[in-house]
Amino acid sequence: MILTEYPDRDMLALDLSDRLASELGSALRHKERVTFAVPGGTSPGPIFDALTAVRLDWDRVDVVLTDERWVPESAERSNTRLVRERLLQGHAAAATLLPLVADTPTPEEALEGLSEGLLPHLPIDVLVLGMGADMHTASLFPGADRLEAALAADAPALMAMRAPGAPEPRITLTAPVLRGAISIHVVITGAEKRAALERAAGMTPAEAPVATVLDEAVVHWAE
Numbered sequence: 001m002i003l004t005e006y007p008d009r010d011m012l013a014l015d016l017s018d019r020l021a022s023e024l025g026s027a028l029r030h031k032e033r034v035t036f037a038v039p040g041g042t043s044p045g046p047i048f049d050a051l052t053a054v055r056l057d058w059d060r061v062d063v064v065l066t067d068e069r070w071v072p073e074s075a076e077r078s079n080t081r082l083v084r085e086r087l088l089q090g091h092a093a094a095a096t097l098l099p100l101v102a103d104t105p106t107p108e109e110a111l112e113g114l115s116e117g118l119l120p121h122l123p124i125d126v127l128v129l130g131m132g133a134d135m136h137t138a139s140l141f142p143g144a145d146r147l148e149a150a151l152a153a154d155a156p157a158l159m160a161m162r163a164p165g166a167p168e169p170r171i172t173l174t175a176p177v178l179r180g181a182i183s184i185h186v187v188i189t190g191a192e193k194r195a196a197l198e199r200a201a202g203m204t205p206a207e208a209p210v211a212t213v214l215d216e217a218v219v220h221w222a223e
């Protein structure tokens with residue numbers, strides 16, 4: 001794991017968005033289409049804002065969420081809504097969002113169709129992950145019902161997940177898809193998450209799911 005510390009959250013957002021833009025640009029020079037995976041939650045908004053001002057061949061970028069909460073797109077907690085409102089704006093409005101949610105009562109009912117849409121876009125070129133203070137990443141939560149299967153090397157790309165710490169059902173990219181990304185960044189802020197990250201580095205993915213990517217990841221932290 002490489003840990004990069006920033007003086008504050010604004011610097012983190014600006015520096016990381018520069019780096020992501022450079023990695024996306026470099027991938028776009030070698031491939032016709034590029035897959036950019038991003039987290040939901042509270043952390044990525046300022047990074048998304050900075051990316052909207054970047055000139056890039058966004059019309060050749062496919063954006064996918066690392067995970068989604070099974071709520072309507074209109075809900076406050078919808079990660080899809082966050083991406084539409086904060087990332088797919090400005091120059092980045094030309095990117096294509098691959099759906100990770102559908103109008104079915106449960107994620108299980110939509111898995112097959114969503115997986116079919118996702119698989120042609122793997123591996124991920126540039127991956128940004130968040131992490132909760134409980135050391136979950138994407139929707140790989142400690143104690144989740146299907147965590148062991150989602151961490152397995154032969155896991156399907158996409159799985160439904162339910163967890164005691166998650167108020168609604170989830171859908172998530174699984175460990176082999178996350179680990180298979182060409183470039184992996186984890187974004188965390190605050191002292192509590194920094195302490196959790198340091199604990200996670202000495203734990204197994206079953207105990208601390210974020211550990212599944214830490215060997216290959218650059219972690220970006222600001223107070």
Ligand SMILES: O=C1O[C@H](COP(=O)(O)O)[C@@H](O)[C@H](O)[C@H]1O
Binds near residue numbers: 041
């Ligand atoms: O529920 C989720 O949580 C994680 C961490 O979110 P944060 O609000 O603590 O930054 C996020 O990465 C994930 O995409 C989201 O669904």
